[in-house]
Amino acid sequence: MPDTKGGRSRVQRDVWITGIGLVSSLGEGLEAHWQALASGSAPVTDVTTFAPYVVHPLVKVNFDTQIPKKGDQRQMEAWQRIGTYAAGLALDDAGIAKNTDILSKTDMIVAAGGGERDFAVDAAILNDLSASNDAGRLLNERLLSDLRPTLSLAQLSNLLAGNISIVHGVTGSSRTFMGEESAGVDAVRVAYSRIAAGQSDIALVGGAYNAEREDTLLLNDLDDFCLKGEFRPVFSGGAPGIASGSMGAFLVLESPEHATARGAKPIARISGVWSERARRTVDGALEQKIKNLLATAGTGVGTAVISGATGARDATEAEAKALGDTGVPVRAVTNRLGHGFEAQFIAGLALAALAVSKGALFPPLAGDLLEKAGDGISRAVVTQVGHWRGEGAGVVEKA
Template identity: 70%
Template sequence: MSERRDVWITGIGLVSSLGEGLEAHWDALKAGTRPVVDETGFAPYVVHPLAKVEFDKQIPKRGDQRQMEPWQRIGTYAAGLALDSAGIKGDKEILGRTDMVVAAGGGERDQSVDGAILTDIEKQAKPDVFLNEQLQSNLRPTLFLAQLSNLLAGNISIVHGVTGSSRTFMGEESSGTDAVRIGWSRIAAGTSEIALVGGAYNAERRDMLLLFALKRLAMMAPWSPVLAAAKGIPTGSAGAFLVLESPEHAMARGATPIAKLSGVWSERARRTEAGAVEAMIEELVTVARGGSDEATAVLSAACGAPEPTAAEAAVLARSGLPVRSVTDRVGHGLEAQMPVALAIAALAVSKGGLFPPLEGEPLEKPFDGTLKRAIVTGVGHWRGEGVALVESVD
């Protein structure tokens, strides 16, 4: 079996509540100001809203924009930024063989219909009969076919001309980890030379807030840091795409790497067993550390759900490594969360330093040294544990 190749990150597209693009994010992170949160628009729940984005810059046709839901626009826009960053925007020859791996959720629901049903079902003598009647008329579940998750990949292909192989994963946080893992694995194994990987999430939608609220998982105002005492998921609108590339392919076209993606691990602990999540994430972090902690930090993509986040925080506290919470800065973007965290990790490694700690987050300590390695951790709100390693390119 041939030796695994290095995998470079040669392009990053990132939009979130902190702004658009790498420099805007770095400026906001270095400033160390309080995160951008909305505690009134979706009261009583906390949301990190998307910064103002001029979608025309990356999606020039208004007709294309109109047929996309917000999460698709966010993802298509971030993908365009990544292609620009990598220097391959509009290059038909390269885009024609660029593989694409996307993490995505489903379409947005009809909020008014859902709300009416939830209000009326409590008044029904036979709620099961009432719900079945709604399924046959108002809810029309087959319309989900018009909002398939792979429409994001389709829109990226149409708008930006990325026409290599395409894969779409569903499955909350795990899908984001696996999207990056598959892209990384294919390039490392030599079965792909260049790939666009990432995802997007629109947190400003009441249907998803309702789902988290029904599970008692949505963070209620006031906002608070998730690693300090996880009290719920502070969802955040965000999109992140990375261009992954073999060094040989990148050098042949004169591209400069931002950072190196050295590994991605995705597992699923038996959460019915006490301590399983903590043991799993500790094992993955140990593998990523590789016996060396020199110039290394941890960037956490913790979800904020109490039990899994407490397990992640316990491992990070024992690690002795400097920690920064990505979720505290931009919120939690479910499918997009691992790509977002990896984008920020690669940005920090490329800058050679960490942004300052956040007040109220006890795991975050000052770090003034050089940063060469960033371990990204992320534990899903009800399943899935993921870890990745980003390193500088020497």
């Protein structure tokens, strides 16, 4: 589209999605997800392993198919294995796996958390500290003796990108964003903007989350964010709480010129990504920010909303109010996959691209007050309202 801002004319290129790698509680790959979504089957949840918390566990995965070296797998934490696996699925889907010429020019942008804790070591140290008369000395000694160097290294957020580079040979530029849900929004926003502006031709962008962790469940519960007891739809009235979900979601984004030159066809196209931050301490500011994002993205005929609502208090209630005024069909990612924090927005884009490419919405979930039956769609607005900060949206259209 033409842009004359600043008195200079430039043309933005289209941005195609040419590959999707998605693994979650529903399965792995696009076809498995579409079959699960289209069947209207109940979400896959675990309410006993981490009771009272509700978790969407990762489907059983044979990591050997995408990470063939056992040594590589052993030095990764679970979230890194999930992400590296999903990245491989995206590269396979785009038809560029093992193509060293293209992979050497493929930019990579990853949304990552801060790594996983060694829960057993943490628990042992805390127990000993409670009985110690010299907590400072004990803590220093235990940290030096109990934490292996590889654990400290594995907690570096940019090691997911490093592992993808090592395992799959993606050796273009690399960027890692932290910041929970907003990290996923900004990762896609930057990849999209670089390709649209002609600064990049092809990019791998994505994130991963391991929900089956006692430490993060405890951390979220300390802030009273977790869904407990039984599964409830995210828009079932009020805010049910966060049911976290293990997932890996990666997209291959590409300029039409680059894709066409190698004979690739689009799954869908991204026509805009916006990242914002409301002053949540101001009454009504969050709801208004979401409405502004929806107005910018557009909710006309043929549009559906694929919501990344978390289930967290305040944020979910504000989004429900804003979405209720649009009059367009809504589908919540969390109802199907759980909430994957950094990976959630990218997973939403993947489901949106899948629905747009099929020209149809998957059935609504019973008990969700916003999910209604919808006709065929040609575009989808993907929302992401962070559980305690950060808002964003993106538009996926039929290519």
